[in-house]
Amino acid sequence: MDLTNSTSTTVSSARAAGSAAAPTASSSAPLNLALIVASDREGRFAPVITDWLRSRLAEREDFAVTVVDLAEIDLPTSLSRNPSPAVRAELAKVSPVLAAADAFVVLTPEYNHSFPASLKNLMDWHFTEWQAKPVGFVSYGGISGGLRAVEQLRQVFAELHAVTVRDTVSFHSAWGLFDDEGRHKDPAGAEGAAKVLLDQLAWWALALKEAKSTRPYAA
Numbered sequence: 001m002d003l004t005n006s007t008s009t010t011v012s013s014a015r016a017a018g019s020a021a022a023p024t025a026s027s028s029a030p031l032n033l034a035l036i037v038a039s040d041r042e043g044r045f046a047p048v049i050t051d052w053l054r055s056r057l058a059e060r061e062d063f064a065v066t067v068v069d070l071a072e073i074d075l076p077t078s079l080s081r082n083p084s085p086a087v088r089a090e091l092a093k094v095s096p097v098l099a100a101a102d103a104f105v106v107l108t109p110e111y112n113h114s115f116p117a118s119l120k121n122l123m124d125w126h127f128t129e130w131q132a133k134p135v136g137f138v139s140y141g142g143i144s145g146g147l148r149a150v151e152q153l154r155q156v157f158a159e160l161h162a163v164t165v166r167d168t169v170s171f172h173s174a175w176g177l178f179d180d181e182g183r184h185k186d187p188a189g190a191e192g193a194a195k196v197l198l199d200q201l202a203w204w205a206l207a208l209k210e211a212k213s214t215r216p217y218a219a
């Protein structure tokens with residue numbers, strides 16, 4: 001998949017069957033979902049998981065998806081209240097997407113029992129953009145499937161006034177689960193997990209969006 005540019009895709013096909021009881025934004029405008037691809041590692045596995053997730057999202061009509069690929073954003077680790085023009089240009093690629101998002105999915109690998117520095121850097125460069133919004137996780141890695149990274153992310157997102165969704169999708173020893181064309185070899189379990197995650201994310205996104213339209217979040 002081409003992750004060169006952040007792409008905005010309003011998914012339009014029918015929702016998966018059997019989801020009648022799930023909260024939905026389909027009766028109103030789609031929810032803005034920022035899909036954050038955390039790995040910026042050379043030779044990364046991230047595009048395979050990203051493609052799989054986008055195919056799940058393409059079956060739903062309740063999210064309009066924008067991909068934020070951290071391999072395409074070069075933010076310095078030295079934070080500044082007065083960034084240089086070059087840094088402002090990088091922020092301009094991502095900050096408006098985060099600000100406009102009603103919900104986030106963070107797609108993260110696990111590095112040394114935690115999440116990538118690129119993701120922490122993105123989180124630290126922003127604050128209000130995360131507030132009173134839900135965050136879902138799709139993780140991958142070795143034996144842990146990235147779950148240790150996810151549990152650490154819950155702590156950081158709590159500090160940013162974000163709400164993390166309970167259920168996750170995790171790929172354990174991820175590289176063995178997909179064929180050479182990037183297709184999941186046994187997709188039923190992961191697809192079911194994705195539906196649960198995205199239904200919960202949509203519920204929270206809609207609930208928080210409606211609440212914020214009534215009264216501002218008390219940060």
Ligand SMILES: Cc1cc2nc3c(=O)[nH]c(=O)nc-3n(C[C@H](O)[C@H](O)[C@H](O)COP(=O)(O)O)c2cc1C
Pocket residue numbers: 039040041043044045046047109110111112113114140141142143144145146174
């Ligand atoms: C620096 C580094 C540390 C890693 N640490 C862990 C780890 O603690 N637990 C784990 O399950 N996998 C670990 N892995 C394996 C990665 O999760 C796996 O290689 C994954 O594909 C990385 O995502 P990426 O290829 O999209 O960057 C590590 C990989 C790297 C490069």
